[in-house]
Amino acid sequence: MPFTYTYTARNARNPEKVITFTVYDNYLKVNLTGLLDNVTDVMEEDEQKAAIKSFLANQSVSALYKAIERLSGPVHINDVSPSLDDGQFKLTLWKRLAGLRVAPITIAMGNVDNPDAAAQFIETLLERQKSADVPGVFAGPLDYWITWIGMVIGVIVLIKWPRKDKT
Numbered sequence: 001m002p003f004t005y006t007y008t009a010r011n012a013r014n015p016e017k018v019i020t021f022t023v024y025d026n027y028l029k030v031n032l033t034g035l036l037d038n039v040t041d042v043m044e045e046d047e048q049k050a051a052i053k054s055f056l057a058n059q060s061v062s063a064l065y066k067a068i069e070r071l072s073g074p075v076h077i078n079d080v081s082p083s084l085d086d087g088q089f090k091l092t093l094w095k096r097l098a099g100l101r102v103a104p105i106t107i108a109m110g111n112v113d114n115p116d117a118a119a120q121f122i123e124t125l126l127e128r129q130k131s132a133d134v135p136g137v138f139a140g141p142l143d144y145w146i147t148w149i150g151m152v153i154g155v156i157v158l159i160k161w162p163r164k165d166k167t
Contacts (some may be wrong), residue, residue, distance in 0.1 A: 003128065007121035009089055012111040019109060021091070023125060026132040027074040028093070030107065076135035082122040087111045089118045099136050102145045 004024045011017035020031040079094040079101065089109040094101040112118045136143045 005121070005124050005128075007117060009109045009118060009121075010113045011109060012087070012113040014110075015113070017109070019107065021121065023077060023128055024074075026077055026128075026135075028077050028080050028125070029074045030091075030093070077125060077129050077132050078135055080125065080129075082125055084112075084115065084118050084122055087115045089115075096135065097145065100138070100145045100148065101136070101143050 002025045004022065006020060006022045008018060008020045022029045022031065075093045075095070079096065081092040083090045089112045091107045093105045093107070095103045095105060141147045
């Protein structure tokens with residue numbers, strides 16, 4: 001039976017801001033729950049123009065997260081860096097391209113309504129990371145595209161660097 005753990009984070013100041021994180025096997029899936037429900041609620045209101053304007057103002061960040069969720073897909077758990085400082089919950093996910101890390105996606109939840117559950121989720125995630133396989137071929141700085149691009153540019157600059165003749 002595959003390993004599964006789900007944590008739903010809710011913002012303490014804005015209870016409609018909810019994100020569900022599911023760890024299954026060696027992957028983390030981010031689900032921004034409630035966004036589509038809010039769209040349905042807006043469409044049923046009498047004052048649609050005002051409601052749509054309010055919805056767009058309040059949900060633009062959630063819509064951006066939803067787009068990021070679709071682009072990122074499941075992320076290997078070793079490409080996730082969680083943190084919980086003074087009730088501020090934050091995850092940094094790394095998207096991979098051709099086996100190398102290409103871009104970080106940061107999800108900041110703000111103050112969560114249940115910091116103990118957030119701490120338990122982070123503890124479970126870190127524990128699971130210890131037993132998971134490594135997603136990339138390289139480790140450390142060589143696991144990032146920017147490092148390889150920098151090295152290629154460095155080699156080209158060294159080859160093309162103008163040399164002075166000592167005659």
